[in-house]
Amino acid sequence: MKKSSGKEPSVVGLFSGCGGLDLGFKRAGFDILWANDFNADSVKTYKRNIGDHIVLGDITKIPSEEIPSNFDVLLGGFPCQGFSVANTKRSMKDERNYLYLEMLRILRDKKPKFFVAENVKGLLSLEKGNVIQMILKDFENIGYKVDYRLLMASDYGIPQHRERVFIIGNKIGKENPFPKYSHGLKNDLFNPILKPYLSTKKALEHLANVRTRDKPFKLGNKTIYNHVARTNVSDKFWGRKHKVNQFDICDYLKKWRKDSGWSTKKIDEYFGYAHTAGHWFRKDNNSGCIPNPEDWMVLKKLLKFDDKYDKQVTELEEKTIVFEQSLRINNWEEPSDTITATGPEIHPNRKRRMSVRECAILQTFPDDFVFEGAIGSMYKQIGNAVPVDLAHKIGSGIKQYL
Secondary structure, three states: OOOOOOOOOEEEEEOOOOOHHHHHHHHOOOEEEEEEEOOHHHHHHHHHHOOOOEEEOOHHHOOHHHOOOOOOEEEEOOOOOOOOOOOOOOOOOOHHHHHHHHHHHHHHHHOOOEEEEEEEHHHHOHHHHHHHHHHHHHHHOOOOEEEEEEEEHHHHOOOEOOEEEEEEEEOOOOOOOOOOOOEEOOOOOOOOOOEEOOOHHHHHHHHOOOOOOOOOEEEOOEEEOOOOOOOOOOEEEEEEOOOOOHHHHHHHHHHHHHHHOOOHHHHHHHHOOOOHHHHHOOOOOOOOOOOOHHHHHHHHHHHOOOOOOHHHHHOEEEEEEOHHHOOOOOOOOOOEOOOOOOOOOEOOOOOOEOOHHHHHHHOOOOOOOOOOOOHHHHHHHHHHOOOHHHHHHHHHHHHOOO
């Protein structure tokens, strides 16, 4: 167990993974006393890059007495598989959803001044928004002033469109400090002082013509690590069985929305989304979209529309993705899509997946941060992490009160 130097505000990290959130706070001037994760590869990565104060183990089996006291901030990206919108069977019956109670236990026993929790957007819509309210209430009941925000990473200088929920609480009577936007659309008339979004190209162009390889190598004055990639560019996915015209669906939904009296904003709030429902009513090839089958059936109950498009929207079949269909990072000039734990996207200019290093760059890990484990494990560690630069900004906001 590491002892605090007493000169810097201190942190304890739960569910630390490979350390994106912890590293951001370290860069903001915090001393990390103790951390924990149950994944062996993540712990190896953390130890190699951040420090050996991380403990491998199940947090439910680690008593509070084995965790340092008198630290300032508790960090915890509690596991999100049960909350994720990618999990179509998500429910509070999923035992993974109760791991936040371990964070609650440490807060109750150690009483740090602040805590920061991070989770996926799906947390907001679970059980029609009741789960997030339950979690907030639990934190409030042990003496914390609590707020949450859905933050888009690209708004803070991260070259990636990544929405995550951040919950911040404090027990020193301060307003919880969330970072201010620093980036936005180019030529945004409403926010002329914002810098333009950082693009995939700007982040990755130095590797654009560099072949992947298993070992570290020199590129100019830099050593490049983990520039390895999966080369399979076909895969299976569940897609709609029938052809669906988004414009037709949009007109259909807009009619029923008007007749029902529900506004787009009210629908968004009902689902617990941030602007997602707006895309269902937008006739636009770039940003318009059709609800997934689960959302479609919930929307049907709200708007009371008929069965006209139920079959086209909800019947799925397994399909093969080919390279040309799976360019999810589809614009070299914009921030990338979300880097996920389940598998990297196709490179926009190469017939391969994004490399481990490219994914790490889009998550703003430093160039000398080296990942451990097999390639699938490295991809998973990066996809589960908090972007380092965003964590740095959150940490800097909290540090001003300590």
